[in-house]
Amino acid sequence: MTPLSRYSPPFAPGTVWLVGAGPGDPGLLTIHALNALAAADVVVHDALVDSSVLSLTREGAVLEFAGKRGGQPSAAQADISERLIALARRGLRVLRLKGGDPFVFGRGGEEALALAEAGIPFRIIPGVSSGLASLAIHGVPATTRDTNHAVILATGHCAADGSTDWAALARTGAPLVLYMAVTNLPEIVEALIGGGLPGATPVLVVHGATTARERVVEATLERLPALAREGAIRSPAVVAVGAIAAFRSAIANHLLEFGAEAAQ
Known part of the structure; x- marks a missing residue:
């Protein structure tokens, strides 16, 4: 429980939060994003999420890299979506962390559709657009x-x-x-x-x-x-x-x- 937890809904087991991490500076995280980092069991993050933001995850949380970079080997979007679904079905609190805002060139819409089709409850946390x-x-x-x-x-x-x-x-x-x-x-x-x-x-x-x-x-x-x-x-x-x-x-x-x- 963080001092700011009262401002955010509970991060329930078996759910996924699609969260925008902003452009990089941790000071530009929203309160909801900060609380999600403090509660998540596993953080599936993009390449553009700064290491200073990832350092705010709770002790014991698992970090999984799922970055997509132009011209370099990258995870397929379908595989990323399936991974989110599989982790949630294990009863974990799954944080999908994206640079900027998840719905501005962040493929968040594709992941939301995949989660909905799989029957996985999820939440969208907007971020500061990069x-x-x-x-x-x-x-x-x-x-x-x-x-x-x-x-x-x-x-x-x-x-x-x-x-x-x-x-x-x-x-x-x-x-x-x-x-x-x-x-x-x-x-x-x-x-x-x-x-x-x-x-x-x-x-x-x-x-x-x-x-x-x-x-x-x-x-x-x-x-x-x-x-x-x-x-x-x-x-x-x-x-x-x-x-x-x-x-x-x-x-x-x-x-x-x-x-x-x-x-x-």
Whole structure:
């Protein structure tokens, strides 16, 4: 029992909690997430969950890695879902811990459907979205009255297969917040410029937001492919494209950041 337990429902045996761990810093965990870490029997976690968050699990809890990383051997999603079901049927408190929010490019919806079809009770605990948090901590608002009344969240993971119409997104004029896009930046940039987005459009890239690995790069859209080739931009990173990306420079001298190394 933790001092904050009264704010969360009980974590019952034989149930699964799908929990968002936020962008990395443990201070950005919700109270529900913190209490789940303190009660879980087994934690099935993604690659993007920071070690400082995993250190908050209770003594005796089992940690199971189920990360999926682009271009590397990864567990199949169906196998992960089946594992959650099997653990719950053993009467364990199963915590499925995901970076950011479980329902924002986190495959949480697929796991929820699998659990429901198997008759396993589960709970969804939203987390701080890594995409929006990566910007906010560096003074970049997702929307402002002067620049945009809409923002587009998109994954770049499948950019090379043509499933996303990047030119159409460019024509909306709304800023883009890209997840998992580093590998396919050349194709994405080419399509965005082809859709009418100027090559001089400001861009902000945040790698490893709120963690000790954090690095911030401010650039323009046309420079992104070269920066990626040179290793200046690395995964995991969030890429903001549009007018909002220039907002940081206006307040940088007075913003207390998380200690990132900024690169121009």
